[in-house]
Amino acid sequence: MTPSARIAAAIEILDRHLAGSAAEQALTAWARSHRFAGSGDRAAIRDHVFDALRCLRSFAALGGAAELPTGRALMIGALRDAGISAETLFTGEGHAPAPLSASEARPPPTDLPPNVALDCPDWLAPLLEDSLGDDLPPVMRLMRQRAPVTLRVNLLRTTRAKAQSALADEGISAVPHPLADTALHVTENPHKLRNSPLYLDGRIELQDAASQAVVAMLPLTGAARVLDYCAGGGGKTLAMAARAPARYVAHDIAPQRMRDLPERARRAGIRVDLADSARVASLSPYDLVLLDVPCSGSGSWRRAPEAKWALTPARLAELQQVQRQILDETHEFVAPGGVLAYVTCSMLRAENGDQVAAFLRRAPGWQCTVQRRFTLRDGGDGFFCALLTRVPR
The missing domain is CATH 3.30.70.1170 (Sun protein; domain 3)
Structure with missing residues (x-):
């Protein structure tokens, strides 16, 4: 496929996404109906699509459709953002997109509003500024780029x-x-x-490097009993087990998320016990309980850019309630002197330090011994980790 044909394909996929399809579904549907496209073409088209989703507001504005983005406007904006003349690829020849209309050919704005230039949802900007302070602009600029x-x-x-x-x-x-x-x-x-x-x-x-750094913070010993309560695919379970030969128990409210974990553990030479809620309780107490809780994912928006635009105030409030519930349901699983590790891939104070402070007010006999935030400026995704110790009585 020519570069112009790849852009035309990206426009089609973006329009499907903007009409309501998940980006991955739109990419898969396109690939199935265009089997002639090689792996290099599919990879390039995928990059176009996800670059546009990371930079949705700024590309739309540069493409002349700030209020109502279209796939065409996003790709025009992407080319302009890269310093490429859109006219050279929007030729209408072969499989290229149609030539620019008179309105599309108008010079783009030269001074975008801050939230548009940073591709930040307006309602989230105050929350992110409260959480990141002076780091907000450089972090959001990094968020516009592909993750390492x-x-x-x-x-x-x-x-x-x-x-x-x-x-x-x-x-x-x-x-x-x-x-x-x-x-x-x-x-x-x-x-x-x-x-x-x-x-x-x-x-x-x-x-991710910050995810690995979080695991390196955890107090792991060979004699410990460790619970990964929100294990998901089990990445942190495997990372912990590679550091210390403790007994590892993995749990997730949606067990199907862990379906690949046994094979991954076998391949890595690691033993992990997958447990449902009843078994998790029967095996307590634990020396370490890791809570990598559901969150906004704001620290990983480079990898899942759709989530940045899909998050709403109502969904954020719902996630905060889930986080409080998990903390309240699991802290009794921790042995005296043991540690509850509260982790998010969020950059929002409301999901991080505020949740820890609120838990300490609700649960006497606990203290926060370590608290660390990672941002994209550290070289990985955004993460937060607090180690909460159960004080022996």
Whole structure:
């Protein structure tokens, strides 16, 4: 496919998304009806679509449709944002998009409002400013970019240096990431990872650097009993188990999210006990309970840009209630002297420090010993982690 044809495809997919389809569904539907498109074409089109979703407001404004975005306006704006003349690709020739109309050809605005330029929803801007302060503009500018590809090295199977060398032999360049001693930042040929022997035999996993840094904060010992209560796919469970040979129990309110965890654990040489709610309670108390709670995901909007535009005040309030409920339901699972680790991939104070403070007011006999926030300026996703210790009586 030509560059113009790829842009035309992205316009079609974006219009499907803007009409109500999830971006992944729109991409899949397009690929099924255009089987001639090769893997390189599909990857390039996917990049166009997700770049446009990360920069929805600014691209729409640059494309002349700030109030009502369209796929066409978004791709015109994307080209202008990159300093490329849209007229050179919107030619109408072959499979290229139709030429620009007179209104589309007008010069774009040169001074976008701050929230538009930063691709920030207006209602969220005050909350983010309260949470990030002076970091708001640089963090939101980073949020407009693609997320880095970061690997976690399984220390049970290899070392970071050996993994880096073996990847280089496969033509995959990676450098140590400063956030965690297990992290490698992939700088060249990330598309080769899925077929890499290191990935296939469990020596490496894809995992954000800040997520790895959170795991490195956790008090893990070989004799501990550890519960990952909101395990999801089990990435943090596996990361913990690679650090210390404790007994690991994984639970999720939607067990199907953990369906791949047994195979991933086998590949990594790790044993994990998957448990339902009744079994979780019967195995308590635990020395460490990890709560990677449902949240706005504002720290990972680079990876899931739809979530930035889908979040509403009502949904945020609902998530805060879920977070409070999980804290209240699980803290009794912690043994005296044990730790409750409260984690989000959010940058909002309302989901982070405010939740911890409110819990400490509700639950006497607990103290916060460590609290740390990671932003995109640290080199990974946005994360928050607080270690809450149950004071022995």
